[in-house]
Amino acid sequence: MADHALHHDHPHGLAHQFEDMPQQKESAVIGMWSFLITEILFFGGFFATYLIYRSYYPEAFFEGSSHLDIPLGAFNTMVLIISSLTMAMAVHKSHEGNKKGIMVYLILTGILGLTFLVVKYFEYSAKIEYGLVPGLVWHPQGENSPQLALFYSLYFGMTGMHALHMIIGIGLLIWLFIKTAQGTYTAEYNAPVEIFGLYWHFVDIVWIFLFPLLYLLGTQAGGH
Amino acid sequence: MAITEQDVQASEDAPSVNYLNNGYGLKSWLLTRDHKRIAVLYIISISIFFALGGLFASLVRFELMTPEGDLMSSDTYNKVFSMHGIIMVFFFLVPSIPATIGNFLVPIMVGAKDLAFPRVNLLSWYVYVVAGILGTIAVVGGGVDTGWTFYTPYSSTYSNSNVILAAMAAFMAGFSSILTGLNFVVTIHTMRAPGMTWFRLPLFVWSHYATSLIMLLGTPVIAITLVLLMLERGFGFGFFDPNLGGDPVLFQHLFWFYSHPAVYIMILPSMGVMSEMVAAVARKRVFGYEFVAFSSVAIAILGFLVWGHHMFVSSQSTYAGMVFSIITFLVAVPSAIKVFNWTATLYKGSIIYDTQMFYVYGYLGLFLVGGLTGLFLSSMGLDIHLHDTYFVVAHFHYIMVGGQVMGYMGGMHFWWPKITGKMYPDIWGRVSALLVFLGFNLTFFPQFILGYMGMPRRYHVYPDEFQVLNVASSLGASILALGYVIPGAYLTWSIFKGPKAPDNPWGAKGLEWETTSPPPTFNFEETPLVTEEAYQYGPIEEH
Numbered sequence: 001m002a003d004h005a006l007h008h009d010h011p012h013g014l015a016h017q018f019e020d021m022p023q024q025k026e027s028a029v030i031g032m033w034s035f036l037i038t039e040i041l042f043f044g045g046f047f048a049t050y051l052i053y054r055s056y057y058p059e060a061f062f063e064g065s066s067h068l069d070i071p072l073g074a075f076n077t078m079v080l081i082i083s084s085l086t087m088a089m090a091v092h093k094s095h096e097g098n099k100k101g102i103m104v105y106l107i108l109t110g111i112l113g114l115t116f117l118v119v120k121y122f123e124y125s126a127k128i129e130y131g132l133v134p135g136l137v138w139h140p141q142g143e144n145s146p147q148l149a150l151f152y153s154l155y156f157g158m159t160g161m162h163a164l165h166m167i168i169g170i171g172l173l174i175w176l177f178i179k180t181a182q183g184t185y186t187a188e189y190n191a192p193v194e195i196f197g198l199y200w201h202f203v204d205i206v207w208i209f210l211f212p213l214l215y216l217l218g219t220q221a222g223g224h
Numbered sequence: 225m226a227i228t229e230q231d232v233q234a235s236e237d238a239p240s241v242n243y244l245n246n247g248y249g250l251k252s253w254l255l256t257r258d259h260k261r262i263a264v265l266y267i268i269s270i271s272i273f274f275a276l277g278g279l280f281a282s283l284v285r286f287e288l289m290t291p292e293g294d295l296m297s298s299d300t301y302n303k304v305f306s307m308h309g310i311i312m313v314f315f316f317l318v319p320s321i322p323a324t325i326g327n328f329l330v331p332i333m334v335g336a337k338d339l340a341f342p343r344v345n346l347l348s349w350y351v352y353v354v355a356g357i358l359g360t361i362a363v364v365g366g367g368v369d370t371g372w373t374f375y376t377p378y379s380s381t382y383s384n385s386n387v388i389l390a391a392m393a394a395f396m397a398g399f400s401s402i403l404t405g406l407n408f409v410v411t412i413h414t415m416r417a418p419g420m421t422w423f424r425l426p427l428f429v430w431s432h433y434a435t436s437l438i439m440l441l442g443t444p445v446i447a448i449t450l451v452l453l454m455l456e457r458g459f460g461f462g463f464f465d466p467n468l469g470g471d472p473v474l475f476q477h478l479f480w481f482y483s484h485p486a487v488y489i490m491i492l493p494s495m496g497v498m499s500e501m502v503a504a505v506a507r508k509r510v511f512g513y514e515f516v517a518f519s520s521v522a523i524a525i526l527g528f529l530v531w532g533h534h535m536f537v538s539s540q541s542t543y544a545g546m547v548f549s550i551i552t553f554l555v556a557v558p559s560a561i562k563v564f565n566w567t568a569t570l571y572k573g574s575i576i577y578d579t580q581m582f583y584v585y586g587y588l589g590l591f592l593v594g595g596l597t598g599l600f601l602s603s604m605g606l607d608i609h610l611h612d613t614y615f616v617v618a619h620f621h622y623i624m625v626g627g628q629v630m631g632y633m634g635g636m637h638f639w640w641p642k643i644t645g646k647m648y649p650d651i652w653g654r655v656s657a658l659l660v661f662l663g664f665n666l667t668f669f670p671q672f673i674l675g676y677m678g679m680p681r682r683y684h685v686y687p688d689e690f691q692v693l694n695v696a697s698s699l700g701a702s703i704l705a706l707g708y709v710i711p712g713a714y715l716t717w718s719i720f721k722g723p724k725a726p727d728n729p730w731g732a733k734g735l736e737w738e739t740t741s742p743p744p745t746f747n748f749e750e751t752p753l754v755t756e757e758a759y760q761y762g763p764i765e766e767h
Contacts, residue, residue, distance in 0.1 A: 015342075016337065016338070016746070017331075017336065017337045017338035017339070017340065017342060017415070018340075018415075019751070023414055023415070026413075026414050027340040027341075027410050027411075027413075027414040027415070030409070030410045030413055030414060031340060031341060031344075031406060031407075031410045034406045034409050034410065034440055035406060037440055037441065038402055038406070038440050038441075038443070038444040039444065040444075041441055041442075041444040041445050041448075042444035042445070042447055042448050043448070044444075044445065044448075045444070045445050045447075045448030045449060045452070045478055046448060046452075048478070049452065049463060049474065049478075052471070052474060053469070053470075053471075056469070056471075057469060060469075134459075134460065134461055134462065134468075135459040135460030135461055136459065136460075146462060146467065146468040146469040147469040149461075149462055149468055149469070150462055150463070150468060150469045150470060153455070153461035153462060153463060154463075156461075157451075157452070157455060157461065157463075161451075
């Protein structure tokens with residue numbers, strides 16, 4: 001075993017603290033899942049806050065929701081689902097050690113991620129234009145204006161935190177792309193691509209929950 | 225830098241290459257990925273914050289020596305006790321044992337070369353340092369006066385102090401502990417040496433596993449809570465502001481969902497230290513190993529279900545309060561299992577009367593008082609009388625200082641020869657352990673009485689009849705301070721002048737005692753093969 005500790009006779013990509021590649025990959029995957037659990041609890045605080053206030057003020061939340069742009073939200077949902085597919089393809093190509101394949105699918109994933117952010121930018125701009133940003137520009141004057149502000153606080157807090165995760169994700173994606181272009185990832189050593197895939201899917205899933213809770217809620221308003 | 229000199233010293237009389245003399249200079253320390261060096265970096269950093277937090281504690285005790293508010297104004301007093309709390313909780317107690325002794329020992333105890341993610345480990349130290357700098361700026365730039373709990377609406381709307389900076393510092397310190405916890409969980413799962421099964425792990429590793437679970441599951445919630453607080457204070461979002469439809473009590477729920485489990489982050493690691501030291505001073509296997517191991521996990525799980533006991537008087541429903549009260553009583557069961565099992569381990573043991581033994585006995589006594597007074601507070605009726613009085617202050621100091629700090633100090637003495645490769649004078653260790661025990665009780669026992677008589681916490685003016693007990697408490701605090709300064713002095717002395725430590729000075733069991741003192745960079749010459757259970761002291765006992 002001692003020879004593993006030394007620098008020679010070392011498989012490509014194996015860090016010094018590990019004995020072999022399967023141990024390293026298992027550690028990376030468990031590490032990313034552990035991190036995602038912390039992320040679930042992080043977003044969980046937002047979701048709990050949302051659910052509590054929605055149960056306090058259902059009318060204000062329905063009204064707030066009806067001002068959101070469902071077609072744009074639905075478009076973004078589609079964009080993210082497709083980006084999950086391209087990311088899964090990138091992971092698949094990394095298992096084959098197909099450098100070109102990884103690069104193509106990473107670029108596609110990155111473009112879809114940027115598309116999402118651009119759409120988000122237009123949505124945010126519209127909200128600023130209509131004065132629906134609590135604390136900065138706030139136009140509604142009605143009786144339930146404070147509760148409406150609470151809905152929009154949560155809207156900006158939750159989608160903003162989600163967008164921040166998207167931006168971090170795209171940054172990591174660029175870094176992965178450069179490493180791939182340098183030929184770092186092979187059929188044996190591809191854990192970074194794989195665990196980045198887990199992260200990307202997680203960020204998508206958060207959106208899958210945000211879309212109905214924030215956007216589709218307003219379509220229920222007539223029923224109450 | 226003192227460390228560099230220490231390296232030179234070590235290299236003169238230590239012929240073999242170890243983690244301390246493997247590379248010199250600032251760069252070899254600041255860019256290290258060696259978990260042992262990162263542990264040393266953490267020891268230095270948390271010692272600075274311990275001193276700073278201690279300074280604020282002394283100011284509090286000075287002020288409380290007289291019934292009038294004569295040393296400082298009410299505003300200043302609010303800031304002093306808030307900064308004592310924030311610094312001690314977020315910058316000392318939470319990282320105290322896991323980031324230092326845990327960081328040093330977890331990989332060695334499982335028989336690995338390093339933690340699973342050495343760069344993440346270094347990152348966690350840098351995040352901690354940046355958090356510490358932000359916290360220091362908040363302190364120097366005018367302080368914070370909300371108490372360490374940042375309760376809304378005071379923190380969100382009314383306070384004129386550096387709340388955002390302090391909250392940001394606490395947020396980042398939390399991120400640093402998430403990274404440490406994540407590293408431990410993965411390391412314990414995947415990096416165990418051949419033959420090191422789960423039930424051969426030292427109990428220190430079990431308690432760090434339980435601690436890491438709390439760090440992973442709890443810390444993100446305080447992070448989001450502080451984010452909401454910062455958004456509210458910075459942008460005027462109304463999450464906790466009743467004028468905007470928000471609910472200030474929601475902040476308390478979210479805050480305590482983390483901060484109560486965090487209490488167990490602050491006690492479980494010291495329980496792990498205790499298990500190792502009890503076995504070593506009694507020279508016996510820890511009685512009921514499996515029960516002690518699972519009681520750590522039980523504490524971690526139950527810890528998530530009791531946060532409401534901080535809110536018995538915060539308009540919480542009585543029925544919710546009853547449930548929280550009952551579950552809080554249940555936490556006493558795994559805690560008591562540990563205390564009884566340690567006591568049973570000592571029974572008929574071949575007890576060695578050295579410094580570690582003093583800390584073991586001290587811990588058992590103080591933790592017992594701290595734990596039992598917790599049951600007073602979890603009784604809903606009694607809590608209405610005792611809520612926000614000095615009784616609460618005394619209770620959690622018995623747990624946090626009497627528990628975690630005693631564990632930290634004891635552990636530092638126990639593993640000091642392994643960490644530094646030097647021996648300290650045992651007589652001084654025993655004297656200071658005794659001073660800590662006596663000083664601690666004199667400081668905090670009077671506070672139980674004060675609280676029971678009705679003295680509220682967080683006020684610096686009090687009726688004349690409370691003065692005698694307050695003066696006793698301040699006197700105890702100065703003895704306690706001496707008990708912390710003396711080890712600081714002789715431990716530092718031992719780095720430079722202490723005799724060289726043998727590999728296993730206490731004749732203790734465990735993988736860390738089988739490698740050299742200090743250990744080589746990759747911990748072992750070859751990957752160890754584990755063939756027996758933990759704590760096989762002396763002849764194997766019949767079960």
